Amino acid sequence: MKNNTLITNLASSVIIGMFAIPALAEDRGDRIDERLDNKGERIDERLDNRGDRIEDRFDARAERASDAGRDKLAERLEKRGDRINERLDNKGDRIEDRLNNKGDRIDDRLERREERHEHFANLFDEEKQAFREKRQEHSDNLADGRENHLDNKGDRIDRRLDNKGDRIEDRFDRRADNVRDAGHERVGDRLERRGDHADQRLDRKGDRINHNLDRKGNRVARTNR
Numbered sequence: 001m002k003n004n005t006l007i008t009n010l011a012s013s014v015i016i017g018m019f020a021i022p023a024l025a026e027d028r029g030d031r032i033d034e035r036l037d038n039k040g041e042r043i044d045e046r047l048d049n050r051g052d053r054i055e056d057r058f059d060a061r062a063e064r065a066s067d068a069g070r071d072k073l074a075e076r077l078e079k080r081g082d083r084i085n086e087r088l089d090n091k092g093d094r095i096e097d098r099l100n101n102k103g104d105r106i107d108d109r110l111e112r113r114e115e116r117h118e119h120f121a122n123l124f125d126e127e128k129q130a131f132r133e134k135r136q137e138h139s140d141n142l143a144d145g146r147e148n149h150l151d152n153k154g155d156r157i158d159r160r161l162d163n164k165g166d167r168i169e170d171r172f173d174r175r176a177d178n179v180r181d182a183g184h185e186r187v188g189d190r191l192e193r194r195g196d197h198a199d200q201r202l203d204r205k206g207d208r209i210n211h212n213l214d215r216k217g218n219r220v221a222r223t224n225r
Contacts, residue, residue, distance in 0.1 A: 029110030033103035040099035047092030051085035058084070154213035158206035165202035169195040 058081025172195025180188035
């Protein structure tokens with residue numbers, strides 16, 4: 001009984017876990033995707049701000065060089081600041097795109113895992129239903145076999161007691177005939193009645209046994225429905 005309860009609880013836990021895994025996987029995929037998107041945006045924003053600060057610093061140096069009459073140096077510094085700012089902007093965009101793509105891939109992978117779990121959960125349900133049907137069929141066959149066995153047993157006992165009663169009655173009838181031939185009519189009648197009573201008693205006993213076995217077979221059939 002304890003083993004059956006343990007197996008039932010274990011099977012229930014497995015089923016609940018199989019149905020819970022897809023929902024957990026979907027939530028996890030969304031959280032990871034959102035976290036990577038936010039991380040990419042933060043990195044992109046940080047690199048943009050860094051590029052702007054560097055560009056502002058080079059612009060300030062270019063302005064001082066221009067004030068000092070060094071126009072070529074000022075132009076060179078300004079272009080360099082623009083290139084650095086553009087490079088950092090592009091780097092931030094690439095990192096953001098890479099993290100977004102990574103989040104999408106993880107989300108897709110978890111969604112495929114969810115689909116696999118649902119597929120296996122459906123297979124498990126189908127196999128469980130098939131097992132239940134097969135077990136019920138086996139139980140019905142056992143019940144039918146048990147019921148037939150009890151019916152046959154009751155019939156055999158009933159026939160055996162009937163034959164025994166007939167033999168006893170025949171024996172008493174022969175004794176009664178012998179006694180009557182000897183001139184004892186009353187004793188012969190008594191012996192004949194004793195034979196009839198013995199036969200009837202065995203008939204009733206066979207009927208009771210057969211009836212009890214029929215009731216037992218019916219209980220077996222009802223139990224396995």
